[in-house]
Each structure stands twice: as C-alpha cells, then as structure tokens.
Amino acid sequence: MNWPKEKKVLALCGGVGGAKLALGLTKILPPEQLSIAVNTADDFDHLGLRICPDLDTVTYTLAEVNNRETGWGRANESWHCMEALAELGGETWFKLGDRDIATHLFRRSQLNQGLSISQVTANLCQNLGIAHSVFPMSDNPVGTEVKTDSGWLDFQHYFVEQQCQPKINEIRFVGAEAAQPSPKFKAALEDSHLGCVIICPSNPFLSIDPVLAVCGIRKLLTEIDAPVIAVSPVIGGKAVKGPTAKIMQELALEITPNTVVSHYADFLSGFVLDRQDAEQQHRLPASIAVQVCNTLMISLQDRIELANECLLLAQRIG
C-alpha cells in the first residue's frame, strides 16, 4: 500500500468494530496522517463518573490493553469494586472493572477542572502511549435515546441494562443539533490535505448516525472533495456483533449492505463489501465504487488488511 504521504485520513468510529479497523489503520498510517473521530452519544454519568464507552473502547484498543473477549473494558481486569458495591446495595448493572474505573476517575477529575472531553481524551491517549489523534465527535453533550413500546429510554439503559431487548421504533440524538464538532474533528474535515473519510463498520444507527447528526457534519461530508467510504457492518445478513441487524429488522429495513449504502447515500462514494456478500454488489448504485474483500476482523492481520483495502478503494476513487 502506497498511500500518498501528503494525504490525510479521517476515520469515523463507534465501539468494537470501529476500533478494530482503527487499530488496523494505525498500523499502516503514521500519526500525522490519521485521525479518529469517535461517537460520544453513548456517554453518560453513572455513580458520579463520566463514562465514554466508545472513546474507551477505541483508546483501550489502540493502546492494546482492551479486553478482546468482552469487546469492552480492559484486559486482565478485576472486579473488586463492583463486588463491594453490590454488597453495599449500589448500582451494578453497568459493569466497571477496577482498572477501567481509573479511566473514569481520571476523566471526571479533569472535567471537574474545566477541561473539555477533547482535552481529557488527548491526555488519556498521551498517557496510554497512543500517538495517533483520537477525539470525540463533539465537546458538547449529545445523548442517544431509543423509543420503545414503553417510551423513550437512555441508550445505556437500553443497551446494557435491558440488553437491547426492547423493540426500537425510533432513535434520537438529544442535543446533536446544537452540538458543535470538536475542534480537531472540524479541522480534520476542513483540512485541504484530507485524502479520504472512512466510516468504520460500527452500527450505522447507534454509532455513526450520532456523529453525522452533530451540527454541520453531514452537510460537510457531502461537500468535501475527498471520497467518503464505508465498510459494511453487515455480513451475510447478520451483524458481526451487537444489535445492528436486530435494529434494522425493527426499523423494517432489509438486513443487506444496500440498506447501509442507502443510509449513507447523500455523501458516500465508496463501499467495502464482504466476500460473502459479493453477489449483492449488483444491487448497489452504480455510482458507488465497491471493494470486495474479507471484512471479518479476527486477527490483527485481518484488521491491517481491511485498513489496506479501504485505502486502496479510496485511492481508486481518487
């Protein structure tokens, strides 16, 4: 892969799937050529802590201290605080490992000192030894809520406490319209050296849509010269992880790559399709450049190869 040295790449990213591709990209591109904007609409206050699930998944993944079994939290984790909290009758539906709690204490402490979530994230990255630029989509609060048959639910209560069981009728991102993109996100999108935007294979409805909903972002994506490409989060009619397929069904959408492409239609110029779905290619709009490859990321090599395929597609589009 000979990605031009003067061209920069911006990845839009949610949690697990997105973080895997982000890791692959960091293995190919030097820090000055890659930046990663992360969904913060899942963030919430809990036990007085400020918890940013997607930022933590991305930073733990890039620092290679992430828990690969669970897809969230840190590796080599212990649970003594949660055990003691359970004994005290405290809230334990959101599992926080002892080492993970350090991140949330650090963040709360810095936010209390007046730092923005961008600044706190930059400090966390520096202290975790992450050279690439990782930043929140916005420094303003945005909160994902899902409408179920029993009313609107905060994201974490839906996602963790109720384990995605309620049927979703509608999704909203409270505060998104008023939220400004974070300074680094705006700068990355407006950078004249921007060579491509990669939408990672995160949940389009819960992880990418909030990023796009931040004031001005979706419009900016339709206006930039650089190609915007997305990696399919759907393989063979299923999502690799998480409730993407379930939500598509509940929203009466076909669980196919084409649904994802249609979802991003206003700004998308390229799409990375899994080999298993190669026969779906003819259903995609002719205007979309397609790269067919393996998109399932099991090994680190898979992550690097998929990152490579993304850049090949971006180069092909030009």
Place this chain on the structure above:
Amino acid sequence: MNWPKEKKVLALCGGVGGAKLALGLTKILPPEQLSIAVNTADDFDHLGLRICPDLDTVTYTLAEVNNRETGWGRANESWHCMEALAELGGETWFKLGDRDIATHLFRRSQLNQGLSISQVTANLCQNLGIAHSVFPMSDNPVGTEVKTDSGWLDFQHYFVEQQCQPKINEIRFVGAEAAQPSPKFKAALEDSHLGCVIICPSNPFLSIDPVLAVCGIRKLLTEIDAPVIAVSPVIGGKAVKGPTAKIMQELALEITPNTVVSHYADFLSGFVLDRQDAEQQHRLPASIAVQVCNTLMISLQDRIELANECLLLAQRIG
C-alpha cells in the same frame, strides 16, 4: 457492667483510636442506647469522589471489614485502580483501594441524588450490617485547614500528601460556625435520656475540635446534665498513633493528659487516664473524676474493657 437500660450514650469520634473505642462500646450497649457522632471536617472531594475518612474508618471498624494494619481502608484490599491511575498519570497520593472506592462511588451517587451525608451514612451502615447509629457531626461542609510556615493547607494535603511534616502554627475549621449539627447529633445531645457523652481518644486538635466547633455543640456540652468524659489520647508522653503529640509540641503545649483535660475544661467532668500516667493524676483539676486503667487498645477485649471503664466512670459521676 450494669449500665442502666434507660440511659443513652453518645460518643464523639474521629478516626482510628475513636473507632476502636466505638467498637468496644457497640459490644456492650445495644443499638438503642448508643449513638456515634463522627468528625467530617477531614472530608474532601477527590477525583470527583466524596471521601469521608473518619466516617469510613468508623463504619468499616464497626462492620469489622477494616484494615487493622494500616488503620484506614478495608481489609483484603486490592489496588488495581490505583495502579491503572498511576499509569494514566492521575493523582495517586491519596491511596484508594478497589473495595474502598465502592463506598466513595456509592456516596457520590447518593449525594448527587440529593441525599444528605447523614442519609448516605445511614444507608451505608444499613448495607454494611451496622445496627448502631453512626452519623456525621453535620450535614454542612466543614473543612479543617492547618497554617504552616508556607501558608494554609487543606487537611488531607497536610495529613496524607505531606505526611504531617510541615510544622503547624494554627488550625481552623472553615465553615464550622455556620454548620448545623446533623439532626441525629442534635437529637442525641438533647435527649432527656442521655446518660453520658464519651469523647473518644481521637486527636483533640484535628478530630474532636471540629466536632466541638459545629454551631452550638460546645455550648450544649456545657449545659447538658449528663457527664462528659474523655479518654486520654496521650500515653506516657506519646500519642498511640498519628500526629497528636507532634502537634501539641508545635502548639507549645506539654504532651501530658493535663493538657487534654485543660483543652476540654469548660465541659469535662470525667477523664480516663492510662495506667502508665497514673502519677499524673495529681496534676489534674480536683473537679475532674478520674478513672485509671489500660487505655491502649490492641485486642477486641481491650476495646471492650476500655468501653466498660468509661461507663463505670460515667456511672460514678452520675
């Protein structure tokens, strides 16, 4: 010991030494006859948590989950959160064990919900299985500060971060004059069945003085009918633990039981003196009833026996 069933006992208590005697008292007196008012002037916000060192020491001690080696924190503790926080470059001068953090998260969470520190403490006690009534001296914030040669220092920065090394010239309790006694503290002092007040062997200057400084408390102690007795925190010219002796020296006070008695002169009617200091008895004012016994609490039996001696003295005064 036949302490009358209708008479109640109120203990005023700081950290380690006070907690030991409080535990002894709980082994003699049933919950309806004993209540324990605890210093909260050492409380502080740290990493977004609300930390109440003396309340925690007392509740952990009564629940028998306290760490007996350190004198603070919980037994069987792990330190994974602190290790991770150190890696993140966070503040680690105040050591928080993984299980201990659960208490601070529980407290912060309940305070954020609008509960008072009295209510949170009652909930913690209930969940830790503590039947006796433990409450803060006040629900209003009071903060101990010490004046050193380099200016005023917050208590924890003096006590923990600087390990009591700076010389103290003066001590103040910011907010104490405006602080109201907590509801249970006021009720205990005004209870017509109050049979005695016991000032536990905690640091008179750092742990008991703030309790006495809460609006109206010192005056109430001079007015009540029940005897007020104190247990000497000084044995053989030394403090059992902590900086009591060092501070007495810095404040140009003699490190003797008599200094402690003088300090409480306006309300004290009885004093428990250690056997090692028996020869000091003649120096104490004749108006003070004195009980000479072992005051060093190594074993649980020592704690119970000292509690017994306190009640014997109170009964003797009547």
